[in-house]
Amino acid sequence: MNHRQSGSMDSVTIAFELMRLELGAEVDNLNAYGASLFHESQYEEATKLGERGKALRGFLEKVQLLEAEWVNSFAGTAEVDYQDPAVEAATRQILSNSKSPKTALLVRYPCGEVVAEKKGADTLIEVIKRAGAERVAKLGILVNSENIVSRTPSKKYNEARVPPHFIKTHSSTAQKKRNIEQISDALGLGLTVEIIS
Known part of the structure; x- marks a missing residue:
């Protein structure tokens, strides 16, 4: 395969x-705005926004399915024989700077205890530490096609080092919320998770 074809394959995956x-960030924005409307007792507007958010979430899921189909059926067949380090670095910078709302996560345990760090990533990390990183690793929950907890570092994304594990935190607040809910359901933790602004 020539260089141009390899670049094309990679650019589609990046796209x-x-x-x-971006869609995940927009879902987060809607959730945060809807929560603020609800707290201000603007229930009708909050309900309308909730419907819009539900539709957008459905669209995001379709995009995720298409992405998975692309990666599994097409991108995997490409032999990337050329990779410009400068292009790779720029791409990762764009992904890291992808717009996202200033939101955090609030997690309630059945006993009444609450975990709500300033950053959603820190809340995710705390929940995983409390649940047991090794137990969570065995669940096989994926973030950007990588196990959310592993003993080997990611080759592409920033992550948190919690010796001897690495926790994948390169995701939207909405995805972190879903990941915590997945962990809670799988391990029977009974957690309630909210996105807060």
Whole structure:
């Protein structure tokens, strides 16, 4: 395969990734705004926004399915024989700077205890530490096609180092919320998770 074809394959994968991150950020924005409307007792507007958010979430799921189909059926067949380090670095910078709302996560345990760090990533990390990183690793929950907890570092994304594990935090607040809910359901933790602004 020539260089141009390899670059094309990689650019499509990156395009899907950017689209997923941007849509996730928009879902987060809607959730945060809807929560503020609800707290201000603007229930009708909050309900309308909730319907819009539900539709957008459905669209995001379709994009994720298409992305998975692309990666599994097409991108995997490409032999990337050339990779410009400068292009790779710029791409990762764009992905890292992808717009996202200033939101955090609030997690309630059945006993009444609450975990709500300033950053959603820190809340995710705390929940995983409390649940047991090794137990969570065995669940096989994926973030950007990588196990959310592993003993080997990611080759592409920033992550948190919690010796001897690495926790994948390169995701939208909405995805972190879903990941915590997945962990809670799988391990029977009974957690309630909210996105807060």
